[in-house]
Amino acid sequence: MAEPKIGVFICSCGTNISHVVDTEAVREQALVLPGVETARTYRYMCSNPGQEMIGAAVREHGLDRVVVAACSPRMHERTFRGACRAAGLNPYLFEMANIREQCSWVHADRPAATLKATALTRAAVFRVARNEPLDGLTAEMCPTTLVLGGGIAGLTAALELAEGGYPVVLVERSDRLGGNLARVDLTAPYLDSARDLLTERITRVRRHHNITVMLHSQLKALSGFVGNFTATVQTADGEAPRTIAFRLGNVVVATGYREFDASRITHYGWGKLPNVVTSFEFERMLRSGRIETKDGRPPRYAAIIHCVGSRSREFHGYCSRVCCMTALKYAQEIKSAVPDCYVSDLYIDMHAFGKGCEDFYKRGSEAKTLFLMYGKNEHPVIRRAPPGDDCEMLIEVDEQLSGERIEIPADLVVLMVGMEAREDSAEVAHLVNISQDKDGWFIESHPKLDPVATTTEGIYIAGTCAAPKDIPDTVAQARAAAGRILARIARGRIEIDGVFAEVHEERCSGCRICNELCPYSAIEFDSEKRRSHVIAAACKACGACAAACPSGAVKARHFTSEQVLAQVEGLLS
């Protein structure tokens, strides 16, 4: 191999780097390193003139390797790889030395920091000399999307994708579409009917030529990688139960939530006291248009208890987000249906964060709802009132705003049961290879910047399977997931980064240690050849397989032993 021709470009980052690091000294030290043809400093290397400077130097000196000593590669690696590509270099013949985050920002001693920056730059120079040109791959993108779950999230995502012109298979476990929302009467805070919201969606989904709805169906297996998945679905939709397999490119997981089991809190007496009902049982009352006790009388006193199963040490620590506004809706609905009824609302904190919600809360106050605050990790106790009392039950609790231990009369008690991860969530997570948090909710790729993608490419999450949320947020997520998928389909093929693991077939003993180890299920076992094989598109280049392989058969491209050792040598010499 001919001697490489390396160019070193040192950035001052305004004064971010140069106020601590003597960049001129770094440049002089770099010039004497083996293979270095030229070394330059510049105020902002990432700027257009900076990038052009790199291109000009490549042409002038016939450089075939580039090192930029600047900020973190997380910040500008993509930028400089682009600059190399524009100058006709393979972008993997480039290396970055981080002398800002790992040097100037964390050190104050100028000579020592300059020494460190010099060492980091030398490490990059040693490594880049051993870098190999790499090419990315492309793969086909199957335009079909599998949507798991027929609630408001699944329906919305399916419609959005179908309207985009691509086929959708909607798989729903139960025998009907609509999910949990179908059990709700009106929605807070604008009091539109849940039935109206759903009927429109369901009718359109049912009629859409791009959507295949499969009720009574479950995903049984999913193999392959983004753009090229194969799903196996077991379905009882139609005559005989059968299993079908089909190809697809992406998956939207919209499996929703289940409600907290109120019988787990024994002192609420749900299941024992006839007039203690859950919010979903109360929704049924509202839909039938009759708010009454079990013996058919309108209640004189109604009480609503928030955070049943939510925000407690014992059950779930999180807030279920929709119960506060739903409780306010109940208070107003009871007041308008039974004007003589006194409504007490027992809450821990009133979370009225959404659009229109603060006004809704105020309306609840104006309707003379008695708001009573109880403490976190405390439970109101419900018992039967003594005979002769003017109410059926008494709720005893320490009221926080007055500091009093109080008892509240009630003929009807509504428990605002929280949301929890479905019992089958672990199974679903395993099938589509995504992670769950401690509460069982599916984890997003980034909670703020990438909230609908997951760490598995091609698998998206939307709605309450990821965490409790209200209808607007659920719909927004469903549309976001669909939008992400449509954008990927529009690109036609999938580009796969050149950095991934490869199995050297001749060295592979077929021990399959790597198969189980891979966190992304990116390694397949070829049972004919009895060798493991990496699916490049699914590989995230974590290196676990390369480290574990007992015969050294796995090569992590761009992170070969030779490259890493050269980097270490550069750092230490």
Next chain:
Amino acid sequence: MAVRVNPKLITELAKYGADDVQNCYHCGNCSATCPFSKEPFVIPRRSMRYLQMGLEKSLRGDLEPWLCYYCGECSEQCPRGAEPGETMMSLRRWLTSRYDFTGLAGLFYRSTRAEIAALVLVALLTAAGLLAYGYIWGGGDLSAFDGGEGRRPFLPASAIHVFDWALGLGFLAVLLVNVARMWHFTMRSRRSPRVSAAAYLKHAVLLPVHFFSQKRWAECKETTPWKMHLGLMLGYVTMLVLVMFFLEPLQHGPGIRWEVHAFGYLATAGLLAGTIYALRGRLRKSRSSHRHSHGTDWVFLGLLLAVVATGVVLHLTHRLGYGTAANVTYLVHMMAVVPWLARYPFTKWSHLVYRPLAMYFAALQSEALTSRVRGQEQPAALARAA
């Protein structure tokens, strides 16, 4: 022991003027801005809470509404339009009705119509009584003052004296019973610390101090209402003293006796200024404390204006020598004054006694709680109060 909440009380209080208390969500801005909300008192938030929850006994034993002078800062600061100032005002009305054992105060507050009917009735009875007295004992000549040459006055000062003293003592007796009830509700409540007789004596001076100076009110941001009220109150007390003790020289005439009448003029000026200030404020709704007017507020001011105006006309006609006109005015004046006095134990007027008493009781409670804290670990009552 758990206390029962009563969601009905808030509806009951609406009749006393507390229309917006349900809007309060206890952010505490009101108490942060209130100059009087200092340990162990939380003004006005705690009273608002008791009211929302319908804790009638706690509310009945609550001194805090009396410690508020309705400067209106809390209502200005309230983000929810819960009108804490007006709620405290309404609670003072409600407390007045709780202290009053006759139940009349409650009746009048709940129905302005009943109050007006009662006033008209008393006015007519007064007219009938005085006319009957004048005809039977005074010889039927309508000369209330000196009766002219050698004639017996129609309503001699001595007779009026007997009458006003009897009336005054009667109402005082009613008021004393109410005061005793106030003491029992507040100082003997579950929440109140026990106060020794020595402490009662030690702080007794607070009663006249607060009665005459209302100095606590001067701590409010705006002091004009305090000044106007002080003028009105001192005018009223001066007039009461003149009538009760110096009626004879007051009625003598038509010549002016400056040693008495000078005080009368000053008192009248104070009364007129205070009344007009309050009436104008309520009509224009310029200050937040004047924005809401209960029916009884209008009756109070209307009647006060009638008393002062008839008094002024009476004085003028008498001094200018229009004998008959003066005598007719005298009767009309009495028709306003007697109902005015008769309302004393049952209406807003009783705050003349309740307020300084509350100030006195509050100081006693405050001291008892502080000394208890010094003596031992923090007791539960103070922990609650704080």
